Amino acid sequence: MKFKMKRSYLAMPYAVYLTLLVFVPMLFIVYYAFISDKTGGFTFSNIIRALSSSESIGTFFYSILYGALTTVICFVIGYPVAYILSQKKFKMNKIIVVLFIIPMWVNFLIRTLALKSIFYSMGITLGKGTALFGMVYDFLPFMILPIYTTLLKVDKNLIEASEDLGADPRTVLFKTILPLSVPGIISGALMVFMPSISTYAITDTLSGGKFQLLGSLINRSYFNNMGFSSALAIVMLLLIFLSMLISYRFTDKEELKGGGLW
Amino acid sequence: MSNIIIELKNVSKTFTGGNNVVDNISLKIKKGEFVTLLGPSGCGKTTTLRMIAGFELPTSGDIFLNGKSIINTPPHLRPVNTVFQKYALFPNYNVFDNIAFGLKIKSKRTLTEKKAELKKTSGELRESVKSQIAEFKTGSKQEIIKKVKLALKMVGLSDYEKRDVNSLSGGQQQRVAIARALVNEPEVLLLDEPLGALDLKLRKEMQLELKEMHKKLGITFIYVTHDQEEALTMSDTIVVMKDGVIQQVGTPTDTYNEPINAFVANFIGESNIFDGVMLEDKSVRFDNTVFECTDIGFKKNEKVDVVIRPEDIYLMDVANSNAHVRGKIISSIFKGVHYEMSVLSENKCEYLVQDTTRWDVGEEVGIFVKPFDIHIMKKPYTSNIFEGVIEEDGKVNFGGGIFDADTSGFAAGENVWVKVSLNAVDVIDDKDRGTTGGEVTTILFKGTHYHIDIKCGNFIYHVNTDVQWDDYDQVGIVIKPESIKLFKGAEK
Numbered sequence: 001m002k003f004k005m006k007r008s009y010l011a012m013p014y015a016v017y018l019t020l021l022v023f024v025p026m027l028f029i030v031y032y033a034f035i036s037d038k039t040g041g042f043t044f045s046n047i048i049r050a051l052s053s054s055e056s057i058g059t060f061f062y063s064i065l066y067g068a069l070t071t072v073i074c075f076v077i078g079y080p081v082a083y084i085l086s087q088k089k090f091k092m093n094k095i096i097v098v099l100f101i102i103p104m105w106v107n108f109l110i111r112t113l114a115l116k117s118i119f120y121s122m123g124i125t126l127g128k129g130t131a132l133f134g135m136v137y138d139f140l141p142f143m144i145l146p147i148y149t150t151l152l153k154v155d156k157n158l159i160e161a162s163e164d165l166g167a168d169p170r171t172v173l174f175k176t177i178l179p180l181s182v183p184g185i186i187s188g189a190l191m192v193f194m195p196s197i198s199t200y201a202i203t204d205t206l207s208g209g210k211f212q213l214l215g216s217l218i219n220r221s222y223f224n225n226m227g228f229s230s231a232l233a234i235v236m237l238l239l240i241f242l243s244m245l246i247s248y249r250f251t252d253k254e255e256l257k258g259g260g261l262w
Numbered sequence: 263m264s265n266i267i268i269e270l271k272n273v274s275k276t277f278t279g280g281n282n283v284v285d286n287i288s289l290k291i292k293k294g295e296f297v298t299l300l301g302p303s304g305c306g307k308t309t310t311l312r313m314i315a316g317f318e319l320p321t322s323g324d325i326f327l328n329g330k331s332i333i334n335t336p337p338h339l340r341p342v343n344t345v346f347q348k349y350a351l352f353p354n355y356n357v358f359d360n361i362a363f364g365l366k367i368k369s370k371r372t373l374t375e376k377k378a379e380l381k382k383t384s385g386e387l388r389e390s391v392k393s394q395i396a397e398f399k400t401g402s403k404q405e406i407i408k409k410v411k412l413a414l415k416m417v418g419l420s421d422y423e424k425r426d427v428n429s430l431s432g433g434q435q436q437r438v439a440i441a442r443a444l445v446n447e448p449e450v451l452l453l454d455e456p457l458g459a460l461d462l463k464l465r466k467e468m469q470l471e472l473k474e475m476h477k478k479l480g481i482t483f484i485y486v487t488h489d490q491e492e493a494l495t496m497s498d499t500i501v502v503m504k505d506g507v508i509q510q511v512g513t514p515t516d517t518y519n520e521p522i523n524a525f526v527a528n529f530i531g532e533s534n535i536f537d538g539v540m541l542e543d544k545s546v547r548f549d550n551t552v553f554e555c556t557d558i559g560f561k562k563n564e565k566v567d568v569v570i571r572p573e574d575i576y577l578m579d580v581a582n583s584n585a586h587v588r589g590k591i592i593s594s595i596f597k598g599v600h601y602e603m604s605v606l607s608e609n610k611c612e613y614l615v616q617d618t619t620r621w622d623v624g625e626e627v628g629i630f631v632k633p634f635d636i637h638i639m640k641k642p643y644t645s646n647i648f649e650g651v652i653e654e655d656g657k658v659n660f661g662g663g664i665f666d667a668d669t670s671g672f673a674a675g676e677n678v679w680v681k682v683s684l685n686a687v688d689v690i691d692d693k694d695r696g697t698t699g700g701e702v703t704t705i706l707f708k709g710t711h712y713h714i715d716i717k718c719g720n721f722i723y724h725v726n727t728d729v730q731w732d733d734y735d736q737v738g739i740v741i742k743p744e745s746i747k748l749f750k751g752a753e754k
Contacts, residue, residue, distance in 0.1 A: 155350065157346050157348055157350035158350050158352060160315075160317055160337070160344075160346070160350070161344070161346060161350040161351075161352070162352075162363070163316075163317075163336070163337040163338045164315060164337055164338070164342075164343055164344045164443075165338075165343065165363050165364035165367065165442070165443075165446065166338050166339075166364050166367045166368055166371075166446070167338055167363075167367055168336075168338050171367060172338075175363075175367075176352065179352075179354045180352075180353070180354060182354075
């Protein structure tokens with residue numbers, strides 16, 4: 001039989017990759033979440049513990065709180081930066097964008113360790129504050145870039161129309177530019193929020209063991225209770241799925257879609 | 263009280279890079295007038311409009327609104343509103359919120375002012391100010407709803423309040439844009455080619471509607487377009503612009519019947535434009551034939567532009583002794599109301615003729631023109647004049663390039679006047695091979711040859727050529743050394 005090339009065959013390597021490295025491990029996680037570590041039999045106890053034990057609930061709370069805090073801080077710092085960069089009048093913008101990207105060339109673990117030594121040398125005790133600082137520091141570029149690209153695409157005519165209708169510079173910013181950059185803000189927020197609720201490298205390195213987020217808890221419990229750890233992982237997955245679902249509702253409008261990075 | 267609402271005084275605009283987009287224009291616009299800025303793209307009409315709106319600052323000159331300079335007023339404080347070419351509706355708001363945008367901002371501003379007043383007042387008066395604020399809050403909301411509904415009704419879009427602006431057709435979006443501007447009751451409405459994106463039929467409909475609105479509202483309209491027909495249909499006054507300079511200001515009838523120069527004649531309606539020589543009063547020679555005309559006051563043998571509208575040329579039997587010239591039909595196209603024909607005369611000059619009688623290609627005809635249908639115009643220029651400087655022996659720098667020329671009698675570094683006749687400029691299609699180069703901006707067909715303008719940076723070359731170039735063609739310029747005439751007396 002003659003082999004006939006089809007366009008869909010080009011997707012094959014990725015399909016294999018996806019099945020072997022994402023889908024199958026996911027099945028394992030789901031499987032282990034319902035298997036008792038002690039007896040090896042089917043059980044709901046892992047899921048129940050992940051949803052009800054004070055340790056996991058506390059961690060969920062902290063994860064969402066610190067994920068949200070990181071996102072908000074990144075937004076507050078990142079939006080003005082992205083806005084200034086997107087202005088044509090500002091001649092240095094290309095250089096500044098590169099300056100924001102360069103730290104990303106360095107492995108983030110190394111960056112985090114470097115941050116830790118800086119804190120040591122300055123005599124700052126590690127804790128929640130330093131962990132939050134580290135998260136903001138590591139994830140800030142993910143907030144700036146999508147907002148920056150959306151702001152670049154904002155129709156200058158709309159800004160002029162806004163001015164023309166009587167909006168002073170402040171009103172133009174809040175009534176026209178900000179609403180139009182919502183798609184970028186949402187991608188940015190997701191790209192900061194998702195990794196920050198699941199990170200464990202940053203919190204482990206920079207919190208001095210004083211508190212843990214979901215990622216750390218999953219990482220730690222994996223070695224003594226794989227079932228519990230898998231159940232936690234599933235809950236986190238649902239959490240991320242939920243946040244994407246919510247964000248998708250905001251980008252429902254046709255013309256707003258495709259803003260930002262994805 | 264003067265009835266001038268907008269006045270531009272010696273306004274110029276130069277963008278970075280040294281391009282003079284608007285060059286020293288002065289213009290007075292009366293209250294309630296419908297003024298159209300008309301010209302080909304790149305003539306500075308949109309920049310002029312944007313300067314009135316406040317989006318661009320003039321490099322020099324001043325703009326007055328009701329006698330007061332508004333140069334330093336930012337756009338949001340100017341009592342003018344703009345209808346943008348590409349509508350510029352806010353995609354994140356529905357129709358109602360788009361139209362209410364300006365009103366809401368205005369009411370919010372009044373509210374903040376009243377609250378500031380409240381902070382200052384004390385005692386018994388406080389209560390009255392407070393109730394005033396409460397009253398204003400409810401009142402303004404009702405008022406906004408009322409005004410938006412009225413504006414929507416005016417543009418024929420009642421009951422469209424809740425619609426998403428992206429679900430509207432181009433024509434409907436344009437109507438919303440017009441309503442959004444008019445609802446603020448501006449003193450002047452600026453319209454930047456608002457109908458450019460609509461199809462022909464809708465455009466004609468909207469033209470009449472806009473004219474109707476203008477009549478009803480009595481607001482001053484300043485309208486920008488490159489469509490001469492649109493300008494003729496709608497305006498009270500047409501301002502014809504070219505290369506950042508106003509060519510003519512007048513009523514539609516005046517600009518059509520009495521164009522001031524060959525460019526305006528060519529741009530407004532179709533025309534035959536010929537190079538002619540004024541022999542004496544009421545007598546002009548072109549196409550190697552002497553015609554009787556009605557113009558007087560020209561110098562003897564002065565070179566002039568002769569303009570004849572195609573509908574003013576009469577074709578007759580070739581044997582008719584009244585015919586001024588004879589020729590042969592080289593093309594004949596049916597245009598609905600009339601036939602449009604090209605006639606090549608015995609002296610190889612082409613006439614464009616519109617007639618309701620059909621003549622076939624190849625037929626011999628006589629051409630007749632009535633004296634008062636021959637319009638004589640002064641030539642704005644008869645040769646290219648530049649200021650230049652002698653670079654070294656045999657080289658002179660002018661018009662954006664260094665040309666070889668006979669410089670005997672001039673010293674290096676000396677400033678000179680340079681004169682080059684229109685026929686002496688050679689145009690080549692490789693911009694980089696020319697001594698200098700630029701872009702073709704204006705093309706006039708003159709019956710036997712083309713007259714084109716080439717813009718090289720800030721210099722404009724006027725050229726007669728047999729070759730048909732297109733707008734925006736990038737061309738090089740070469741001039742033979744013996745055709746460059748130098749004169750002393752240029753200032754530093």
